[in-house]
Amino acid sequence: MIVGRVVDENRVLIWNAEDAYKLRKDHRIVGNYVGALPCKPRQDVWLGLPLELMPEETTLLLEQGVLRLHEAQRPPLPNIHSTEEGVVEKKLKMSTDDHATVDRVVRWSFPQTPQEELHYKVFRDLWTKGYYLTAGLKYGGDYLVYPGDPFLVHSHYVAIVKDSSEVFSTQQLILAGRVTTKVKKNVLLCSQNTSNGELVYITVQWTGIT
Structure with a gap:
């Protein structure tokens, strides 16, 4: 354990x-x-x-x-006192109570709040599917999703968890797409179907205009 x-x-x-x-x-x-x-x-x-x-x-x-x-x-806390030679010593004050500490x-x-419950449900589901997950704040998301050990491979997705009632504006979507494309990743929008409770994933790939 x-x-x-x-x-x-x-x-x-x-x-x-x-x-x-x-x-x-x-x-x-x-x-x-x-x-x-x-x-x-x-x-x-x-x-x-x-x-x-x-x-x-x-x-x-x-x-x-x-x-x-x-x-x-x-x-x-250390108990600091001077010796006869004037050298300062640091000794940890250990009492019988310290040895008996439980x-x-x-x-x-x-999780406690509905938002935390949704985040955990997404995390657990992606983990169950075989992915490695780390914090994704560095790239403006909630999680970085790796197909293998992060020591060996780069993350493929930046997961952003949103409640179905939250508004995700076009500007936010464009910003997320441009940031993730710059670092060669895709946006993974994660939410929950209110009718049956199932998780919904949408992958967004920024292609730009030529």
């Missing part, structure tokens, strides 16, 4: 390297590395552990029985 640490109620971090590898290899869960590399801490091109999971990834793993959430334990299991509550 993989253990995720919950920080600030809605952020889930994976600190174990083997667990992060297993999520990617066995479950097609990519996440996002947010930690600095020990060998090169002053750059942000290549990042390392911990691995942060999207809320959709967390809920999916919980449903699959793969993940267990625990509350992140904050380390005790690793509490956290209850997860995503």
Whole structure:
């Protein structure tokens, strides 16, 4: 069972390297590395552990029985004092209570709103179809959809999730099409049929005018 640490109620971090590898290899869960590399801490091109999971990834793993959430334990504050030689030491103040700290299991509550439910339904459906998904904010969407591991292939679609009652103007459609075409991707509009609850996908490819 993989253990995720919950920080600030809605952020889930994976600190174990083997667990992060297993999520990617066995479950097609990519996440996002947010930690600095020990060998090169002053750059942000290549990042390392911990691995942060999207809320959709967390809920999916919980449903699959793969993940267990625990509350992140904050380390005790250092007790700074001077020695007889005048050298400053830092010692962690460890009391008997610190050793008896309970690793509490956290209850997860995503999705809550109708919008979150639609996003999760789309995420789970695309994942079930065999795709890899990552956050798509970089290209103005909700998810980037990959046919294989993102380390090996580029994403084919920028998924934009819209409720059937939302207005998606022509200008927004043109902007999305031009942006995705610039990076050699297609727009994937995702919504839900209000009559039967089935998901509806529309692929938009920008061809331009010649």
